[in-house]
Amino acid sequence: MLTIDDDIGRLRAYIDQAGASGEDRLPAEPKLCEELGLSRGRLRTLLRRLESEGAIWRHVGKGTFIGQRQANLDDAAPSPHISADDIMDARLLLEPQLAAQAAVHATQVQISAMEQCLTDMETCDTLSQWRRLDERLHRLIAEATRNHLLLMLYDVLRSQMRHSIGARVDEAFSTLPAPRMDSDTQHAEIVDAINRHNPVQAENLMRQHLQAVRTILFGTR
Structure with missing residues (x-):
């Protein structure tokens, strides 16, 4: 049975x-x-x-x-005028600030959800599961800012990312296990900084993580 x-x-x-x-x-x-x-x-x-x-x-x-429910924004549709560079530049501007705000405002329930997500990422079997968990973790961090406007901005950014560089993410992270393992380690460090309510470290670690992702996807720029 x-x-x-x-x-x-x-x-x-x-x-x-x-x-x-x-x-x-x-x-x-x-x-x-x-x-x-x-x-x-x-x-x-x-x-x-x-x-x-x-x-x-x-x-x-x-x-x-x-996937996850997104904020209802009329302008979240994919735009042909937004490049992969635009996406990564926007992420590097927005997401470190989200991590810093999360370190200030996150509740213990939200931190526990992040930690569970980390555990699930370490044990998941497929790239598609890992990618969904990656999206979930980054959105949990955005939610932990407890600022609905920032969350709406994040959802627009993530929607554009999914349309613009989703295929490149699949290609880069499916070839070798190392990029996923490195990202898991970086994610754990970010969540630890949020758990310790250290906004400066959370911001810096998120920025370093996204710079590493950019290098994996597109090489040094």
Whole structure:
């Protein structure tokens, strides 16, 4: 008899495959139950768990979507005028400040969520899972600023990043394990600085992390 961990593993694999195919929304619950051989009750239990992890989000009347819920901004659509350099420049300006603010304002519940995300990243099996957790961690840091406007700005930036350099991220981080391991170490240092409520160190570590990511993606610039 399959356990809930077996079922959630199959659902994660289904989501990974859907995301890799460019899908951003899961089928309706009856179809998903049929495809996975699950009861409606078991499926809803699994969906609630994945939603709490940030792997999916649900909108009543619209469906279940892959990834995390974003702030509702009309200008979050991809723009052909935004380059990869623009994206990384913006990240280097915004995200270190978010980390500093998170170090000031983060609650223990938010820090615990970051630490759990770090643990999940170390043990995940696929690049697509790791990327979703990477997005979740960076968004948890933005949420920990407890500033809704900053969170909205982050969501716009992340949306543009996903459209502009998502494929390059997949290519760079899938070839060797070292980039992912290095990023995991850098993430842990950032979260530790936030946990110690050290905004200067959190800011500097986030900046160093993003500069390292830029080098991995595009070489020294």
